[in-house]
Amino acid sequence: MERVLITGALGQLGIEFIKYFKKNNIYVLATDIKSPSKELSCDFEIADALDKEHLDLLVKKNKINTIYHLVAVLSAIGETNPINSWKVNMNSFHNIIEISIENKIKKIFWPSSIAVFGTKSNLEMVDQNSILNPNTIYGISKFAGEKLIEYYNKKFELDIRSIRYPGIISFDTKPGGGTTDYVMEMIDSMSKGNDYQCFLEKNTKLPMLYIDDAILGTIRYMNTNKNDLNVKDSYNISGFSISPYELEKKLNENGFKGNVKYKPDYRNEIAKTWPKEINDFDAKKDWGWKAKFGLDETLAIKFK
Numbered sequence: 001m002e003r004v005l006i007t008g009a010l011g012q013l014g015i016e017f018i019k020y021f022k023k024n025n026i027y028v029l030a031t032d033i034k035s036p037s038k039e040l041s042c043d044f045e046i047a048d049a050l051d052k053e054h055l056d057l058l059v060k061k062n063k064i065n066t067i068y069h070l071v072a073v074l075s076a077i078g079e080t081n082p083i084n085s086w087k088v089n090m091n092s093f094h095n096i097i098e099i100s101i102e103n104k105i106k107k108i109f110w111p112s113s114i115a116v117f118g119t120k121s122n123l124e125m126v127d128q129n130s131i132l133n134p135n136t137i138y139g140i141s142k143f144a145g146e147k148l149i150e151y152y153n154k155k156f157e158l159d160i161r162s163i164r165y166p167g168i169i170s171f172d173t174k175p176g177g178g179t180t181d182y183v184m185e186m187i188d189s190m191s192k193g194n195d196y197q198c199f200l201e202k203n204t205k206l207p208m209l210y211i212d213d214a215i216l217g218t219i220r221y222m223n224t225n226k227n228d229l230n231v232k233d234s235y236n237i238s239g240f241s242i243s244p245y246e247l248e249k250k251l252n253e254n255g256f257k258g259n260v261k262y263k264p265d266y267r268n269e270i271a272k273t274w275p276k277e278i279n280d281f282d283a284k285k286d287w288g289w290k291a292k293f294g295l296d297e298t299l300a301i302k303f304k
């Protein structure tokens with residue numbers, strides 16, 4: 001039986017993984033550095049992922065055999081304090097690696113991101129094996145983490161798995177500090193009839209993924225036989241790509257009257273180093289990845 005520890009459990013992904021595991025009768029211990037605002041359907045402990053001894057104790061006490069390590073300082077907020085971002089993103093991951101070796105953890109999931117790409121990648125369509133030259137501290141930490149995965153999986157026979165997520169769109173839990181957050185902000189403002197000031201240029205196109213695709217896709221990948229997984233660092237996956245202007249038009253078509261004013265800031269510079277489209281051929285071939293939600297299907301969830 002799987003017994004799962006989720007770190008950073010109160011974020012966009014964590015909350016939905018908790019729901020999935022609960023539905024499937026899988027034990028979860030959720031941890032985060034703050035208390036949940038709503039009651040969770042699983043055990044919860046406040047724990048700082050930089051405190052290795054505490055996490056190690058929780059793993060032992062709760063007989064954890066699987067870890068979803070979701071702690072991260074995202075791209076935009078990361079640029080405001082790169083030193084702290086590196087510390088949180090990398091030291092916490094290294095703690096999880098050490099704990100996993102010590103406690104013989106069976107499987108670990110660690111999200112990577114489209115932030116690993118950069119201006120040397122073919123940003124029109126990034127392949128699985130593109131040149132990676134991340135430009136943010138977040139992207140650099142994701143790139144370094146991908147290398148650690150390859151190294152530790154080989155050296156200590158760990159089974160750490162990873163996906164390069166596009167911007168994740170969810171409506172129940174808000175993201176925090178990402179460059180792709182504008183999607184949820186714009187939808188939220190305009191659905192209330194308010195105007196929205198967008199921090200990206202109107203034509204800055206980025207890849208996105210609806211949360212259900214992210215969760216079910218990740219579970220499918222985590223349940224795939226290790227021998228079928230040919231990508232040793234992190235899999236590209238693709239949902240759909242949109243620009244702020246395309247989203248604005250789509251919202252107008254759905255009857256939302258708010259106006260969008262474009263006032264690009266440093267986040268647009270980040271977005272310009274990220275891909276427009278993603279080639280996810282390897283994920284399709286190796287573990288049957290397929291996104292179900294396009295933009296229309298995603299918005300239909302919000303407006304049903």
Ligand code: SER
Binds near residue numbers: 112113138167168177
């Ligand atoms: N959604 C993330 C961000 O914008 C990308 O991984 O930082």
